Amino acid sequence: MKTIILFAMLGSVVCLSCTNYSSHSQLVKHRENGWYRIIDGQKDSIASLPIVTVKEFAALRLDKDFSGKAVITGSVSKNKLQAWADSTEQLIGKRIGFVFNDTVITAPRVNMRLESGAFQIATPNNYDIPSLYRSLLKEKKDSLDALFKANGWENDTLFFNQSDLQIQDSIINTLDYIDACSIVKGFENK
Numbered sequence: 001m002k003t004i005i006l007f008a009m010l011g012s013v014v015c016l017s018c019t020n021y022s023s024h025s026q027l028v029k030h031r032e033n034g035w036y037r038i039i040d041g042q043k044d045s046i047a048s049l050p051i052v053t054v055k056e057f058a059a060l061r062l063d064k065d066f067s068g069k070a071v072i073t074g075s076v077s078k079n080k081l082q083a084w085a086d087s088t089e090q091l092i093g094k095r096i097g098f099v100f101n102d103t104v105i106t107a108p109r110v111n112m113r114l115e116s117g118a119f120q121i122a123t124p125n126n127y128d129i130p131s132l133y134r135s136l137l138k139e140k141k142d143s144l145d146a147l148f149k150a151n152g153w154e155n156d157t158l159f160f161n162q163s164d165l166q167i168q169d170s171i172i173n174t175l176d177y178i179d180a181c182s183i184v185k186g187f188e189n190k
Contacts, residue, residue, distance in 0.1 A: 031099050033139060035119065037087070038095035038107050046097060046104065051087045052076045054136050055143035055177040058117075062133045065122060070129035072121040072136070079178035081117045089113035100132060144175055151184045 034053035097107040
């Protein structure tokens with residue numbers, strides 16, 4: 001079963017076709033959540049290394065597609081933008097898969113180089129996209145918390161926890177993991 005997904009990214013229209021992966025096939029090996037190359041015709045068809053992981057996402061948003069179905073839109077961090085664009089160019093006519101908890105959630109066919117870094121996570125079945133969205137935000141926040149904690153930094157949880165959910169989401173979305181690593185390293189050298 002094929003579904004066409006249309007969405008606008010920074011003034012250009014991108015068309016991806018999605019194939020329904022029956023029963024979200026379990027993978028043999030654990031993989032970090034994120035986008036991977038799909039290698040057709042192999043038993044374990046997911047590339048071993050990700051193109052981009054959840055902690056490298058930016059601007060995640062719960063949205064609706066043209067038919068009113070929940071989707072997640074987002075973009076990769078500016079530090080992974082070139083890798084994303086180059087990978088999508090190499091994958092034109094092939095599949096790219098979003099893996100979550102060792103399950104392929106969606107595997108659209110790439111139809112063009114995606115230079116904007118934008119992506120959409122959509123499924124042709126009844127997958128719980130709102131729960132996935134909350135899980136992705138939590139994973140991104142947890143990765144940042146672990147980075148800071150490992151380097152002796154404390155969170156201002158009083159401010160964060162008293163903020164409403166929309167402000168919390170905005171804070172999480174504006175923090176770039178790779179920039180946070182650079183900040184931590186910068187303070188180590190002082």
